[in-house]
Amino acid sequence: MLRDINECDVKNRCSRRCHNVEGNYTCSCPPGYRGDGYIDGSGCKFPLMQISLGISLALLVLFTFVFILCWGHKQRSLKRLRRMYFEQNGGNYMLQQIYRQQGHTDRTKIFSEEELKIATNNFDESRILGRGGQGTVYKGILSDNRHVAIKKSRISGNHRQIKDFINEVAVLSQINHRNVVKLFGCCLETEVPLLVYEFVDNGTLLEHIDPLKNKNSLSWETRLRIAAETAGAISYLHYAASIPIIHRDIKSTNILLDHNHRAKVSDFGASKLVPLDETQITTVVQGTLGYLDPEYLFTGQLNEKSDVYSFGVVLVELITGNKAVEFNRPEERNLAMHFASLMKEDNLRKILDKRVLDVKNAGQLKEVAFLARRCIRVNGEERPTMKEVAMELEGLIAVKKHPWVKGEDMMSEVCEYLLGHVASRYGNAPAGTSAGYNGGYGNASADTLAGYDSIQKQMEFEIADGR
Template identity: 70%
Template sequence: MEMMGLILLLVAIAATAGEAQLSLYRDCPHKCGGVDIPYPFGVGDHCSLNKFFNLTCNGSKLYYRSSDIVVSNISLDGQMDIPFYVSPNCYNQAGGKIRDKSFSASLEISAFPVSSSANKFVSVGCDTYGYLNSFLGEQNYSTGCLSRCNGQLQPTAENTGETCSGIGCCQIDIPPRMKNITIESYSFDKHQNVWAFNNCSYAFVAKKGSFNFSPRYLEHLPFEELPLVLDWFIANASACQEATALSTPNSVCNTRATCQNYTTEFGYRCLCKRGYQGNPYHPDGCQDVNECDKPNDCDIKGHAQCNNFNGSHSCSCPPGYTGDGYLNGTRCTLDATLHSNPNLLSLIIALGVCATLLVGFTLVSMLCWAHKQRTQKLIRERNFERNGGNVLLQRLSQQQGYADRTKIFNQVELQNATDNFDEDRILGRGGQGTVYKGILADNTPVAIKKSRVGGDPRQIKDFINEVVVLSQINHRNVVKLLGCCLETEVPLLVYEFVDNGTLLDHINPSKNEFFISWETRLRIAAETAEAISYLHSAASIPIIHRDIKSTNILLDHNHRAKVSDFGASRLVPLDETQAATVVQGTLGYLDPEYLLTGQLNEKSDVYSFGVVLVELLTGNKAVEFNRPEQPNLAMSFVSSIKEDRLWEILDRQLLDQKKNAAQLKEVAFLARRCIRINGEERPTMKEVAMELEGLIAMERHPWMKGRDAISEETEYLLVHVPDEYGAASTSNSSGYDTMQKQMAFEIEDGR
């Protein structure tokens, strides 16, 4: 009975200690509606660390502070789960919006950001695009994705419960440190073309793993909310650094815990030190782990003893044995000098048994190692075959003079080049894969793209065609493909490394403080146009890039342009003028005609390049949702030309020099022609490249443009540019009349 009473007392003490790690005081609730409430959170002011960790319990549900936000889970790893509404946008058959089924969803918690590592932003629908709007500091930011499909997706055993892959459903990562988010869903055509099976657009943020897409969801999404994860931390960015520097408990972490910065601008989190476990924020948290009750490194078979103490343990040998007691040390061996000779035989036998066991263990280990190596080799060979390696080698061998240009790398080479694809080596992520910086064995820097292609025979065929065609391209303004690796689960492409970032990094004032002159911008535009023209007309099989944008134009240290990222490109045989594809591209650069018809042709690249020209002229991004008059740069640019406000939207720094005015006007009208709605009215990329090269040639050889040879357009420009931009004050009336007619023609014809 006394023993039973002692056991019950120990159980009660352990339970009390567990509750103490949850709540700060005995009268503080440690659970509400089945949800544990660990400190620094608490119900009531005296139970939590501060007001940001106050919770409210109504008996069955736990709420964040006094709001209506329900808390479903709190993790000591720094994450909190809450349910968050889906934003629907529904239409009736006549194209009218159903008001009670169309609204945005907002979340206002200024203390904690939405977790970028634990969530995904998702849009569901066949005529849908969704936005995630938020703030980073004082700036408003938006991101989103679109999904369009022309026919009904039939639920099958293969696609029910699949991940959101882009057809009928799209998903993107959440930007880090986003607070106070708003979710909005929209429709391109009010679901008129797909109303029979999908009359609603949906957008939401969901915890990874909580949502699996099914085609049935296009007819009806069976839930109104999904779990969302918030990151929580102690909001004092300097306390962790100060505590570490002063070696004093200057943070809320207890004495057996250490602090770790969440971000340098927000705050920090607490972690129990090695050898301890529990709640690092609670004064009584971080209890010692008894390593002796778990598998450890003591030589137990050699009679070693494990000794536990706070934060660690030690091993020792019993009397009659020598050694340190550790498996990785000298272990425990019988001291022969303490025994008489009759026991020597027993010692020899014991040593013989140990040696036999050691040999057996070594043999088994070698067999396991050999089996592992053979298995890995078979996996590499299977991946090589599945990724089309044999077909690619055959195709390359048929390309006389080109086979040596494309190297087939092995998996180990690229793992060593990227430190096993360490996240610190990531240069960027995109819809077609992740790009890493690598250093080959000969110290050559390369960019290694980890593709998302895998398994689908049609995708493998397109991938092989892309590698074969790109291996034939040797253009100074196209990023060179050095080789590929097919031994991995998904193919890896190895490109030359371009060291000066993207074009957007250099023309966006928020990213680059150094101004790029108009001469450099014009040269970059001409080099890019010439490269795209080469792809369209000079390659053995014409290539439509399909994702021309300022982030896919790389610059080297001399600001020379390099067109990159051919993951979305399409090969178009010479006997075809266009191809029907699933719409793919980037908002702001996407050809409206291609978006509506799904018919891809070379003029789609012309439209995207026209948007890049407008970016070079204005210094603005293609899409900025905080732009008051029009978020879409192309539409804003067209409106400005129609309203004779061109000079108001051009980059002010480009107008400082009087000599830029004529070229700016010429390039502006060229850009306007490139972004016409009707693709047939756009010039070809060859024509665009020739016009840009002509402008550069005129600038390089001023003797070609005497006073009498100045075009009527240039004369008009020199008259009508405002004085503050350095315009000339006189011109002949003939030039004025001619240019006035041309302006009217451009505006009328461009709609």
């Protein structure tokens, strides 16, 4: 009887593990290894690549799962945060106001934060149009290719006056005055509301009258028209808006010009809504150095005459070409004070802008100078109203258009024209005057014509006094 020999005890071809079988033997690999176990075969190899790939795939799946969880949590957090900001910024109240605006729902839109991020390339630095005390203004392009200016406020964490802000947005959204920058809407999903205005493409008034910024100065006719348009817009805010608005930051950098050099009053970040039953309000003093009403500065009492003072400074800038505050000016840093001093000394020619001073313009320049002096009087009660200022400037333009009006008949002719022009604009034109023009100012009160009466008497007095 033959005895089986254990081939595993003798030389064999196994690389790792040998298994004796009757008359032969087999080879195998240890657990975790791959191959046939034979030396002259594939042998036994540790599957490092496969294990690494498996681990990598497992980690990738785990990482993806964790990322999705984190992304979802972040999106839910952002959604909650946006909702909180929306409610905090008076979004629900704003929606109610929009729904109540019959015929105006197409003028006001509540934009999402994502829309405005796309419009401004995530508020890229290259899109900045300017920075001011109220915030930063970016140029944006909406999905419908409209170019807009998006104002991002610097103030955060102060929501005490958010209802006033929403009221202001609701009122401005209803204003359709050609010389007031249109408000398209706002975004309430951010920590502070973002305002979306129409984009005005020709820079600020200061850029056009400052000789250091623009050598091609605006003509006197254009300057006078810009002054009249701006005065009309401010008068509209004071008297024709559903809730009177005091701008509180009238200055040459807040008067924008379009490609036709038409004026657009902008930047209502500091403006205040004044209830109809109040003539003035007490508030924290806010404004720009050089344009700030001194009476408001000392008393904290804000009224429409504060805007009159600021506009008076703009008038002085228009006729002099100088800045409201110039620290390098040797005589007086404050333009308004310097101007008033020269007017008192009857030395107006010293400060007039030589680029517009002409024999044909001398009379109008002097008239505007006297008007500016009345606007910047320290006592607010002695200043004219913006209605009166707007009417006087329009009157100067009307006289320019009708050069045949001369001599003693000038005042009566101009007054007759203006009374008809203004009455038709405000409603109820007197007999014998044209009522065909309607500038959107609404109906005039008796004070309107009485106010113009005071201008007429003032002009007659000053002409008799040697003007």
